[in-house]
Amino acid sequence: MLIEIDYRDKRPLYEQISGKLEELILCGVISSDESLPSVRSLAMDLSINPNTIQKAYDALEQRGLCYSVTGRGRFAAPVDEVLPAKKLEVFNELDAVVDKALKIGMTEKEIVDRVHEKAIRGNTGGKV
């Protein structure tokens, strides 16, 4: 599977899992309307209590990143419908960090330079 859990991560398990799934969907690794693994199979794969997986899926669905069809399973939501909201979310996070940076005396140039560096290095190296 594409999901690995990090037990040192401070986030609750279900959030870690739903976060990872969200990323896979948004980046297109899981295509729109592709079926997601069943609660039970994923639970087996990760050696995790099914309740936890269920909770992860619930969170994911609530964020609009997947939908469930009773009796058929769960499917990834069409990315086009979700991306705009997600972009806004990321923008807000960006705002918060920039705000913090400005408050401790960093200049816009310093920030932009750092963004540039990161963009050049590419998004391949980044951890989630």
Next chain:
Amino acid sequence: MLIEIDYRDKRPLYEQISGKLEELILCGVISSDESLPSVRSLAMDLSINPNTIQKAYDALEQRGLCYSVTGRGRFAAPVDEVLPAKKLEVFNELDAVVDKALKIGMTEKEIVDRVHEKAIRGNTGGKV
């Protein structure tokens, strides 16, 4: 007082308090070696248990943002000693957000533009 508690905030009380104090110190609102409110007085002010304030101060001290002298009180640490580490920390947060943005298909330009906008609007209006 300069600190207000937001009970809708999901973070624990002590973290909210230490975070707010950290900001006040880093931005120079509380100057270096200036005395911080005593555990008991701040507890009264905020109608919060002294133990919780103590924990907030412990966290603050652990991050190197203040030091305590038994029998005398607590004082803000010299910012110069802490700022470099804090800058690095913020840079890492920035990297993480930029990474997330790139992964969902944003361009460097989009990001830089947003940073620029935020910088122009000034750092006065931002929430912490």
Next chain:
Amino acid sequence: MLIEIDYRDKRPLYEQISGKLEELILCGVISSDESLPSVRSLAMDLSINPNTIQKAYDALEQRGLCYSVTGRGRFAAPVDEVLPAKKLEVFNELDAVVDKALKIGMTEKEIVDRVHEKAIRGNTGGKV
């Protein structure tokens, strides 16, 4: 249990406990990723308030010697990650003592001899 409280010790209880655990972890008596006793059970064992144990564990975690997973328990950190920093720490302590010794007129030979004696007697008999 491997931990005993010495009520004549002037250090606070939580420090005594975290110190003892640190030693057990660093020496490999508790192996990496092995689970530590739960807050409540250790509190029962030592007849100490759970809050105190919690504080001891917090201190331990802050020093990077264990990590906690909510709902699952607490586990010893991989020693390899911590040993280098710890070595440096001990070296600094050593420097301080040697400095003190030299200042009161001891010779390097006297010091080295004492180290040698101690090394021969073995590290088994030493108190922590």
Next chain:
Amino acid sequence: MLIEIDYRDKRPLYEQISGKLEELILCGVISSDESLPSVRSLAMDLSINPNTIQKAYDALEQRGLCYSVTGRGRFAAPVDEVLPAKKLEVFNELDAVVDKALKIGMTEKEIVDRVHEKAIRGNTGGKV
């Protein structure tokens, strides 16, 4: 004065002061039977409460590093009488550190080398 107090130091003030005085006496900066500054004058010098100075002197006297003659003042004890006990004390500290070092897997050679380095660099650079 030769004494400077560090308010960031975690030790209580009186201990810091008595410690500094002890060092001055043991190193011969204050010679045997030389008179120590009066409680009041030292309190003035350091802008510290006389009670604290009194406590420092009491601690010093109790450790045998000075003696008081009623009506005449306080005097440094003859170093020869105190040095042996102090040496033993430092040796014990040394033992403790060496023990700690051995326990985390350092070799005798590593320790001795460090001692040697420290001895070469001289005791001039060391902080108290």
Next chain:
DNA sequence: GTGGTCTAGACCACC
């Protein structure tokens, strides 16, 4: 007065 430690007992989220 100050900070620091400890106890007792409660409540919550997570698994």
Next chain:
DNA sequence: GTGGTCTAGACCACG
């Protein structure tokens, strides 16, 4: 069951 947060109230050392 686990860890984490919070309250209430007590005691101590320091200045």
